[in-house]
Amino acid sequence: MSSRTIVLLGPQRLHPNLAAAVDACCAGGQIAAVTAGWQEREEEDQELRDHLGRKVVNLMLHRRGEEVFAEDRELFLAHRARQDELRELQRLYRLRLDYALAPARRLLRRRRGTPRLLISARASAIEAVRSLDREHLSVIRAVHRDYQRRVRPTRRPAVARHRRELQKILADCSAVAIAGGHVAVLLNRLRLFGLGRLIAGRTIFAWSAGAMALSERVVLFHDSPPQGAGxxxxxxxxxxxxxxxxxxxxxRRRLRLGDAPRVALFARRFAPAVCLTLDEGAHLDGDGRRWQASDSVEQLVAGGGVEPFPGCGA
Structure with a gap:
């Protein structure tokens, strides 16, 4: 197995298990913290420090980003233009997604008809959603590649200076802890400073939105939101x-896990990726590809239910 260790945890507010995970993996040393997803509350990390019971150095990525944008207006304008483009892409995708999901949901609930034809129709409807998702993700990645090629943010003096400081801090830390919060803001700051490369190969602990940010694609979900289509x-x-x-x-709070057709659609839509619940007490550890999980981690299955995740990888 790779020497890299990644530990993914559930929300830490009610039943924190971060300290136990850190103590099990790190004999000593200070922890670098990323709380950029908390935005203006980034510095309010005393509860995290008390919980860990060891020295914590907050990388302050949100504040550093604000300082960079104040110093480099050209970068700020380019960043804002990219974000405007991504927001417009998301609005257009949502319009198309409404129309793509409706027949898939109806067909998964339909019980009358010739089984062979119904199975084929369901597969085609789900593939239409999968195709839209793939296209959307591909366009998002293209926007980021174009931005990196044109702007080269990590080579700009203001960013490069902060990045050198971050490298020095990380060199003295035994692990990195990435908190949740606003996942889009968190990802923006991680990308701005090229932190993915700086922390690759290190021991990483991440929870909630922090765990989502480490994955290949971030999926927002809520079956019964206060507003919107869900x-x-x-x-x-x-x-x-x-x-x-x-x-x-x-x-368990945001998904109707007892609604078999909705769960089946979710699981089949993102296959072969495994859709995993990360509720309070959840603990996954691995190297990025191979995983062991606590009993509280469950996977959504194509049959329309949830079951304990047995882990995966060779």
């Missing part, structure tokens, strides 16, 4: 340090 949607390309998993924090 359609699971591909929001972003993640850092790709965690492969083959779609991570679902707060799944």
């Amino acid at each position: 359609n699971p949607e591909v929001l972003e390309a993640g850092l790709g340090l965690v492969r083959g998993l779609v991570l679902l924090p707060h799944a």
Whole structure:
């Protein structure tokens, strides 16, 4: 197995298990923390420090980003233009997703008809959703590639200076802990400073949105939102340090896991990736491809239910 260790955890607010995970993996040393997803509350990390009971160095990526944008207006404008483009792409994708999901849902609930024809129709409808998701994710990745090629943010003096500071801090840390919060903001700051490369190969602990940011694609989900259609949607390309998993924090609160057709559609839509619940107490550890899981981690299955995740990988 790779020497890299990645530990993915459920939400830490009610039943924190981060300290136990850190103590099991790291004999000593300080921890680098990323709380950029908390945005303006980034510095309010005393509860995290108390929980870990060891020295924590907050990388302050959100604040660093604000400093960079204040210093480099050209970069700020390019960043804002990219975000505007991504938001428009998301709006257009949502419109198409509404129409793609409706027949798939109806067909999965349909019981009358010739079984052979019904199975074929369901597969075709689900493939239409999968195709839309693939196209959307491909366009998102193309937008990021174009931005990196044109702007080269990590080579700009303001970013490069902070990046050198981050490298020095990380050199003295035994692990990195990535908190949740606003997943899009978190990903923006991680990308701005090229942190994916800086932490690759290190021991990483991540929970909630922090875990989602490490995956290949970030999927937003809520079956009964206060407003909106409640359609699971591909929001972003993640850092790709965690492969083959779609991570679902707060799944039991946000998904109707007893609704077999909805669960089946979710599982089949993102296959062969495994859709995993990350609720309170959840613990996954591995190297990015191979995983061992606690009993509380469950996977959504194509038959329309959930079952304990047995782990995966050679």
